[in-house]
Amino acid sequence: MPGGMLVRGDGDDSNLHHNHEAAATSSAGPMIKIDVAYGSAQHQLFVPSHSTVGELKKQIAEETGLEPDKQRVLFRGKEKEDDVHLSSAGMKDKSKILVLENPTGKVKKVEEMANVEEKVEESRARKESKVEEIKETEEMSKAFAAVGRVRKEVDKLSERVAAIEVAVNSGTKIAAEEFDVSAELLMRELLKLDGIEAEGEAKLQRKAEVRRVQGFHETLDKLKTRNSNPFHDSNKAASVTTKWETFDSGMGSSTAPPPQPMSSSTKVTEEWEKFD
Secondary structure, three states, X not given: OHHHHHHHHHHHHHHHHHHHHHXXXXXXXXXXXXXXXXXXXXXXXXXXXXXXXXXXXXXXXXXXXXXXXHEEEEEOOEEOOXXXXXXXXXXXXXXXXXXXXXXXXXXXXXXXXXXXXXXXXXXXXXXXXXXXXXXXXXXXXXXXXXXXXXXXXXXXXXXXXXXXXXXXXXXXXXXXXXXXXXXXHHHHHHHHHHOOOOOHHHHHHHHHHHHHHHHHHHHHXXXXXXXXXXXXXXXXXXXXXOOOOOOOOOOOOOOXXXXXXXXXXXXXXXXXXXXX
């Protein structure tokens, strides 16, 4: 009968539905309820007991909006890895888990920002170092140039000292003011050297010029002593009339500048020792 066929058909459909449920239960395990605490919110999820923590995270993401890779799932105070099954982790029906946001992403971002700041700082340090090097190079160049100018003046004065030495050695009487003027000119160059700020090689060159000037002064001091010796022939007394070169400082001319009073040669020598 048609009615009987319908009854059998309903019975067959009902059995088929139960068979599908049984198959689902056997493949993924029975459904269990998991209580999820995320922030101040509480969520209830129903998942197969044989699911992995990774699969649980996907459902948590659908419920909370927090991506799986940013989740930390803690059960009984311990974090569970993605490949661990819920049953293996001890989770069962009505188990409670805590979900925290994984700070890895934030930490990584902070580290990236720190790296950027570090690179910027390194770049700034390199620029400052380069500027400092350029500044030092410019200062050294100025020092070399200043020492060079003094050296030229000292070269001219060395000729003057040499002329006086030749005259004294030949027995010619030299006027005392010639020694005083020469000593004064040398002293002025020594003061110039003292005012030059120099480092490294420039400092060594400045020191060499200081000693050179001191040497000429000592020579003048000895020549002056010999010149004042009463045993010299007074008939040969004369003044050196060498034509002097013009000095860059404006001090030199065909006539030497007026001498400055000097108490004694010992006092001048003491002044020079300050530059050694």
